Amino acid sequence: MSGSAPGARDLGLRGDRFPPLAYEAMTPEQRAMVDAVLAGKRGSMQGPYNVLLRSPAMGQLAQAFGEHTRFNSSLPLRLNELAILLVAREWTCQFMWHAHRAIALGAGLPEAVIDAIAERRTPDAMQDDEAAVHGFCTELLATRRVGDATFAATKAAFGERGVVDLMGTMSYYTLVAMALNVDRYPLPAGASPALG
Template identity: 25%
Template sequence: MTSDQTHSSAHENDLGGRFPLYDPASFSGSAKTLYDHAISTIVPEAHKAGFTAMLDDGRMIGPFNPMFASPDIATAMLGLQKAESGNTALGPATRQVVILSTGAVWRAPYELYAHTAEARMVGLSSETIEALIRGEPPPELGEADLTAQRFTLALVGRRQVEDDVFEATRRAFGEKGIFDMIILAGCYQIICSLLNALAITAPQDRGDGRL
């Protein structure tokens, strides 16, 4: 094995953080069902956006790997995320503003890595993404999305939303939009807490959905 191969193998072994990377050959029952779902949905979506969710040997990485420790609960959580993304009043760019603003508070490397790719795909510029990750208002962002950023940083960072921020958000997105924003931020707080508690890192990838 060359030194480059040794380094790559060592890096792959670090991607599970405090959990092992689970071998899909060992899956049965609900874990196998969850894995098949990931192969048909999560991996192609990651490929399309340009981030890695699965290694070449089929092992999942990021927040997806630890889901196999409790596949029934993980499946229910993914169901909530699917319901959110399929029924939200928020546009694609606004959703990424909320997700990256949540990541700005939690500093979870994989979440910021994956949603930098997702944000680029929906048209946010590199400068805008970098400002969102720093928790700063991007000059290029429209007023509604700046309001979404302020709301998310208040909710996630300070755990309180001031009256003026709330009313500005209601004017921009309505009551359904506020509810949807809270659920979206909550979903990604779960993801970020999982990533941070397990010390899961971001990969060094080739940008095609696999490492």
């Protein structure tokens, strides 16, 4: 589903409650957001962007924040993706899980860790840095706070910047999960929901 007329610029936008927008029908602010996303490291309009285009000033800020959290975090990609998967699991966000499971595997996150998260289990074996991210994220998601021991362990592992970068990743991907779930954003053709 594209929403673009024949011969129009096809952005591959998809949606359910928010019908896909056509580039030619967008406001200048919406086009500026599209152009910024496509010029950045993501280079694709898949995911929350069709929703965020409805508020292009906020969407522009959000997409820039998202690019920073995904590509400029002080945390290694494997750990950043672990945090994203924990947020996707918390929100049962099927598209986010589908997209980031593959990225996490490619970044070296063990499949056993990913499968345990999908099943809402604490993984049996994790590297120390994975355990620090898992502990921080799961405690923050469950209690909306972290205790002194969890904070100290996360700070010792990643420094103060790492703690802040981890919270930034979690916060951006919470917005993504909300947008995708509210929209009922469809999985790619042939994909089945992986989270029960």
